[in-house]
Amino acid sequence: MSTIAPGRTEVTTDRTGVATRAIEESQSVRLAPNYWPFVVPALVVVSAVIVFPWAFTLWMSVNRWTLGQSRSFAGMENYLRLGSDPRFWESLVHTLTYTSLSVAAPMLLGTVAALIFDARFPLRGLLRGVFVMPMMATPVAVALVWTMMFHPQLGVLNYLLSLVGIPAQEWIFNANTVIPSLVAVETWQWTPLVMLIVLGGLASVPREPFESAEIDGANAWQQFRYLTLPMIAPFLMIALIIRTIDALKSFDIIYAMTQGGPGTASETINIYLYNTAFSYYDIGYGSAMAVVFFIVIVALSFILLMLRQRSQWNDAEGK
């Protein structure tokens, strides 16, 4: 292990020194086989297609640069422009609205579904299989069919509403209902992932506490509230974090169904970013937006991760 070339260590330094610590650890093991050659090809590829774009985006964001025109250094200009761009702030509000709804609904429905699928009943495997299918279906294909179902005159959804006496809606074609309608599609597609994660949590819950609770006369709700819920809390947190990241990043469904419309009523940061970079070719400004968007995602994820850590400490103290 002492044969690690300095050059190789250098490759890992851009990974915030985390990997270098691993080298020190493994150096203490005498005669350990050399595992670094296994990692190097992936390191090269990850540097080229993931780390290089990060760095290049940062650099582009401090430049005045529209494709086809000359580039010049702009300093913080693009970032300042973001602050005074009402369309950006509007898209941020859309993103946060879309995200909070697209997290809340799948979390609630996914947990309920997990509780159902944790029990034993006929055809359970088959039904669970069908339940998971939306998550794997191609988002664009799904979006097209939902667009047809949302059609105000010919769509099947308005027909179904008319059966129960609810007046026809304009769904994605109305600025007031477009975000909830898109959230419905997102919820339809991603509830299964929450269900799978929570189901994994439920599988790890021991039976004994429930038996004694039963003897003590606790009802089903009390058992859920005071036994099940605390025990699956870490899994709910994981589902929450993953769902938040995915909802913030959502692109396919929104772009394929509304392209941010009507007007800009469903334009999230991701869609505005796309338009800026690939419709207006303003890649300097688009890159600044990408950087800020990335910071928003990482910040929200880390707040949630810290909440999770804290809840684990509280649990540990409680024991």
Added chain:
Amino acid sequence: MSSRLLNQIGLFFAALVIVSPAILFFLWMISLSLKFEIDNGAYPPILIPERFAWSNYVKVFEENNFLLYLWNSVLVTGTATLLALLIGVPAGYGIARLKAERSAIVIMIARMTPGLSYLIPLFLLFQWIGILGTLWPQIIIHLVVTVPIVVWVMIGYFETTPMELEEAANIDGASSWQVFRLVALPIAKPGIVVAFILSVIFSWNNFVFGVVLASRETRTLPVAVYNMLSYEQVSWGPLAAAALVVTLPVLVLTMFAQKQIVAGLTAGAVKGG
């Protein structure tokens, strides 16, 4: 005994209710794809038409170059997945054995990064090298999706495989490569299958990379079906048929490999913290 039976029936119906949006959606998708325009425009809507419009599927392939786009999708997803396995399986092994799980944080941040922020710099890079217009830009950028999935799944898998055999082989004088190739790899086959399936699905479904990088000749299926929208705004039948053709391979894979997919996704998710 009868109360247990009632309980089971109750659960069955509760499950049916919560699964019904998925069932109804796919039924309606099939129905749309098999109806002539008259039936698709009928009010009240018709679920099962009197005459099936199989011609919708013929139209998709005859009028929209779908065979070419299907082939493009196979090439992009296939190559990006194979390359990812080639470099990602050894990497997962190396990271697991180095106990450098923390270095996987790069993969987590990669998962948090919106696809668009890779697109702008790589688009410029591809333009500069002059490979826009071929399938290579899409294959390369799909590595952003496939490599993290494979590495992630394989780290998790190699952490659970026993070390004793490898240590024994090591003592017997086998090189690291021989240990990996002859001892670790054969045991890891189920993990590789999981990584392969997830990588194929997420690469196949990807839309955002293609919509920017694909030209007329290099479209993948998701981009092709999206582009049909502008040409055939009114013909729902062929559009639904195309949507079904795009997503059918993935759905079939999901049905046959459900166990692996669930294992891979939940393992990845649980490690996600």
